[in-house]
Amino acid sequence: MSKKPEQRFDVLVVGGGPAGIAASASAAECGLRVGIVDDNPDLGGQIWRGESSAHAPEAAQWVERLRAARVQVCSGMRVFHHLEPHTLLAEGPDLCQLRYQKLILATGARERFLPFPGWTLPNVMGAGGLQALVKSGLPIAGKRVVVAGSGPLLLAVAAYLRGHGAEIPIICEQASRASLARFGLALLGQPAKVKQGFSLRRDLSGIPYVANCWPTAALGRRTLESVVISRASGTEEIPCDYLACGFHLIPNTELAALLGCSIHQGYVKVDNFQQTSVSGVFCAGEPTSIGGLDLSLVEGQIAGLAAAGRGEDAKKLFGKRHRLQKFARLLDRTFALRAELRSLPLAETIVCRCEDVTHGRVNQYRSWRAAKLHTRCGMGPCQGRVCGPATQFLFDWIPDSVRPPIFPARLENLAAIESNPELQHTELTGAI
Amino acid sequence: MPDQVALTVNGRQMAVPPGSTVAVAVALANAACRRSVTGEPRGPLCGMGICFECRVAINGRLHCRSCQILCESGMEVTTDE
Numbered sequence: 001m002s003k004k005p006e007q008r009f010d011v012l013v014v015g016g017g018p019a020g021i022a023a024s025a026s027a028a029e030c031g032l033r034v035g036i037v038d039d040n041p042d043l044g045g046q047i048w049r050g051e052s053s054a055h056a057p058e059a060a061q062w063v064e065r066l067r068a069a070r071v072q073v074c075s076g077m078r079v080f081h082h083l084e085p086h087t088l089l090a091e092g093p094d095l096c097q098l099r100y101q102k103l104i105l106a107t108g109a110r111e112r113f114l115p116f117p118g119w120t121l122p123n124v125m126g127a128g129g130l131q132a133l134v135k136s137g138l139p140i141a142g143k144r145v146v147v148a149g150s151g152p153l154l155l156a157v158a159a160y161l162r163g164h165g166a167e168i169p170i171i172c173e174q175a176s177r178a179s180l181a182r183f184g185l186a187l188l189g190q191p192a193k194v195k196q197g198f199s200l201r202r203d204l205s206g207i208p209y210v211a212n213c214w215p216t217a218a219l220g221r222r223t224l225e226s227v228v229i230s231r232a233s234g235t236e237e238i239p240c241d242y243l244a245c246g247f248h249l250i251p252n253t254e255l256a257a258l259l260g261c262s263i264h265q266g267y268v269k270v271d272n273f274q275q276t277s278v279s280g281v282f283c284a285g286e287p288t289s290i291g292g293l294d295l296s297l298v299e300g301q302i303a304g305l306a307a308a309g310r311g312e313d314a315k316k317l318f319g320k321r322h323r324l325q326k327f328a329r330l331l332d333r334t335f336a337l338r339a340e341l342r343s344l345p346l347a348e349t350i351v352c353r354c355e356d357v358t359h360g361r362v363n364q365y366r367s368w369r370a371a372k373l374h375t376r377c378g379m380g381p382c383q384g385r386v387c388g389p390a391t392q393f394l395f396d397w398i399p400d401s402v403r404p405p406i407f408p409a410r411l412e413n414l415a416a417i418e419s420n421p422e423l424q425h426t427e428l429t430g431a432i
Numbered sequence: 433m434p435d436q437v438a439l440t441v442n443g444r445q446m447a448v449p450p451g452s453t454v455a456v457a458v459a460l461a462n463a464a465c466r467r468s469v470t471g472e473p474r475g476p477l478c479g480m481g482i483c484f485e486c487r488v489a490i491n492g493r494l495h496c497r498s499c500q501i502l503c504e505s506g507m508e509v510t511t512d513e
């Protein structure tokens with residue numbers, strides 16, 4: 001067979017969000033040959049997706065630094081396999097081997113979705129999910145959007161959608177009023193965050209932000225027509241065009257796990273220099289803790305400098321990181337999920353959306369593995385990325401070990417691995 | 433750059449602003465992206481290429497995640513409807 005395209009880097013960064021951009025720029029400014037690979041059409045990750053430089057000057061500055069330092073950008077390429085030490089396989093229009101000396105994982109986070117009756121209806125989306133679609137061109141002006149779930153992302157999304165002309169009748173936050181109040185007080189120690197909070201509040205004026213409140217059902221025939229919410233005063237049905245619903249964030253740790261990096265309580269374990277338990281593999285941003293933009297940028301810089309052997313420069317950023325890590329721990333505590341959310345799904349409510357496995361069927365088994373084997377829960381193309389965290393919350397199940405390919409890959413690309421004697425033989429499932 | 437990108441969704445002519453993803457064109461055509469294994473209509477959930485709910489066929493290639501792919505002039509998009 002023909003030889004596959006191959007790229008060689010001193011430092012390869014996986015993930016084109018703030019952590020990855022900061023890491024690649026920092027490493028490349030030390031004179032190294034650096035590549036950054038991301039499966040989106042453009043750099044920026046979720047938070048900077050589709051932002052013009054006027055709206056996000058910080059994003060524009062970082063991307064400019066990255067380009068000035070001649071980082072090679074591989075967009076639209078998804079890493080799906082770790083072939084052998086120092087080599088990843090990525091799939092875009094074509095298959096590509098990415099070889100590296102040092103690797104920095106900046107794979108970000110995704111929203112946590114929880115099942116409730118009607119959550120599979122079209123126009124029930126993640127909060128970040130709907131925002132991403134609007135950033136990609138979906139007109140939202142004049143649409144009525146209920147924002148619900150948990151976490152600070154709900155506020156940012158509501159402000160964004162309203163800024164684009166949506167009507168937001170309510171923001172439902174499942175956390176208690178007491179924990180939100182503690183969060184507000186604790187933020188006084190974080191001036192930048194308080195400023196962010198105040199400017200958001202202005203964008204959100206007049207929208208009720210209701211604590212102890214969550215969706216119990218989405219109703220509609222072929223698509224969403226209304227949402228039923230539970231709040232202190234009872235239940236209420238709200239007609240709407242969209243439900244933007246996510247329950248805070250969970251880190252994307254699949255690639256780290258595949259590489260053998262230690263994972264502790266759901267997060268990738270790193271040392272002071274952002275190095276994982278695997279020598280030469282670093283990790284920055286949300287996979288190490290859900291701490292938001294500022295922490296991601298600092299961790300990215302530390303990882304980039306450390307990967308380039310500039311440990312002394314990296315050390316100068318430790319203090320800033322320490323302050324921001326306090327904020328990450330606070331987020332985890334404030335937006336911890338309440339037990340009532342476990343009883344939202346009915347027996348017929350779908351838990352695994354890829355394979356349409358209901359709560360009633362999954363509930364007959366005692367472990368993730370048993371449920372997978374008997375019901376195909378988690379065996380579809382998302383590979384349990386949606387139902388895995390949901391069942392972890394619903395049943396305290398622990399996810400399985402990760403096997404390649406970590407994303408569904410095209411059959412011809414999997415076949416290319418199998419038929420190439422240079423590449424190690426490996427068991428592969430998950431072709432599409 | 434042209435003002436609009438012209439493509440078809442289930443044979444229907446659509447025009448979307450440049451930079452729009454295929455998921456947006458599908459939503460503007462009032463189409464669901466796919467039918468689930470038990471026949472339910474489904475649309476995008478995560479908007480970032482993780483959930484695979486927004487899969488459509490593009491120019492005959494099946495299982496393309498419409499939220500990750502930009503509309504191109506002359507594209508033929510087919511959903512499960």
